[in-house]
Amino acid sequence: MSLIPIRPGSPFGTPPERSDAARNRERLLQAARDLVAEHGVDAVTMDMLACRADVGKGTVFRRFGSRAGLMMTLLSDAEAEFQREFIFGPPPLGPGAPPLERLIAFGEARIKYVEEYGELARAAAEHSPQNRHDAPPVVLWHRHIEMLLREAGLDRDPWLLALSLGATLDPERMLHSLRAHGVAPERLAASWRELVTRLLKDC
Amino acid sequence: MSLIPIRPGSPFGTPPERSDAARNRERLLQAARDLVAEHGVDAVTMDMLACRADVGKGTVFRRFGSRAGLMMTLLSDAEAEFQREFIFGPPPLGPGAPPLERLIAFGEARIKYVEEYGELARAAAEHSPQNRHDAPPVVLWHRHIEMLLREAGLDRDPWLLALSLGATLDPERMLHSLRAHGVAPERLAASWRELVTRLLKDC
Known part of the structure; x- marks a missing residue:
């Protein structure tokens, strides 16, 4: 990668x-x-x-x-930094921790990213299911989740399951929870932890 | 309800x-x-x-x-029928089956609905995170999922977990998998079954 x-x-x-x-x-x-x-x-x-x-x-x-393309360019430094962290950075986000711990750390890092850059990320995906679901960074997040699911032994269609987990971390969705529903970021993170912990139990 | x-x-x-x-x-x-x-x-x-x-x-x-409002109105008959089925219809989608079976049936029914009405549903949510996340039917789907999670004994923030599960069934997202990635509806349904079965295991 x-x-x-x-x-x-x-x-x-x-x-x-x-x-x-x-x-x-x-x-x-x-x-x-x-x-x-x-x-x-x-x-x-x-x-x-x-x-x-x-x-x-x-x-x-x-x-x-387009406007979305401008927003994507503005995001690119933050995105590159985020990629460096989950691919090369220290564990548990980077390599060296068990897959469940890395998954939990990945969700927590995404939530922090959305707190900081969520409006830009939403604008970059606006009016374009293509940008929202298939922009290169999005594809990379999904590959990362898929790799961790495989490592954890979850081998029944891990790609599609990774897309589902990715949907729960969608920037627009998380931003809506944070801003419109006033959900605290810690609560989002706890819910993500609960979801992936249950999912990977007894793998 | x-x-x-x-x-x-x-x-x-x-x-x-x-x-x-x-x-x-x-x-x-x-x-x-x-x-x-x-x-x-x-x-x-x-x-x-x-x-x-x-x-x-x-x-x-x-x-x-708005255009989105028009599309929402066109959807309303199909939506009312879908609501009747999961609230009053025969099990396993309607009442009378165990919560896991009802959850599986709910996802399968949503996938069928998206196959038939996905473009309308996407257009109804277009340009509006509000419509996408908080339109009355969406809130009802989330309440339904939350109720089934509680029934299954999953009581750690079931509302937020229901929102996450709802995100995996988002019409635009599923439509994108079906149309842009050529994922078969049966494969989407199998992935949903795997997700909720693992999630509710040992509750």
Whole structure:
């Protein structure tokens, strides 16, 4: 498994940008970060970004494809860090702990991630079941869960079971529990622990 | 528990319509059903409906609030039938079977429902986490799952666990597995059975 590159400069394996293009891109991203900090994710539009960065709207769309694409790019540093932690980091999130402990730690880390980046993650998946279910990072989370289920000896269709467990950790869903229902993150984490502990019992 | 009235004529407890209003509404709904049958859910717009029914666009919006509201209304008969079955129908979906058998039957019935009405259900929840997570029928499904978990003796935060199980049966998610990944409905059902059977073991 390798890190999924949704990084500025090389989204999904495109060739490296020339340095002026890279500078322009960084300027656009900084303007987008500022707008998000000032107005919140939900209020930021492509028009606002074009206006703030003093470029045409066409430039913004060519750069990011869509509003969801912009949000995905803004998320990419946090996502890369999260990937590093569960693939290479210390146990129990990283390798070296039993699969159940790693699964529990994975859910807890996802919940923390959603507390911090949930609005961005929701906006990145917006209007697109494709982004929501099949974006490269999502596929990687599911592979990780599947690998841990197999390690734990749960070998009846672990891929599909991993998709189900992934659905319970869906950013939009968890964000809704946290924000609209006022569920505390610790309570979400306890429920995840209960779910996977029961699931892996006697494997 | 009572049936959740998302029925034509009395959405969410509004007073009954006068008969000419009811006739107009039925005419609009029939036009919408025809358009869905001809073009598929995803292609139908409020403009198309206004044009087909020969009314102003404002009338259509006043009637249904939004495209999602229209789709919810189109779903309401199927939803009412589904509710009747799991609340009053014969076991194992209805009362009279052990909770694990009822849970398995509930998931199987949801999968069948999504096979038949998934596109409508997805459109009804579109652009609205509120509709997706808190529409009255969704709340009822979650209460039903929660009740069965309690009956099975699973009493550690059964409401939150019911929300997680509900997420694995989310129409958009299941539709994506069926359509984009070509997962057979029987395989989805087997995975659901495995999940809840393991979860309720030794309760």
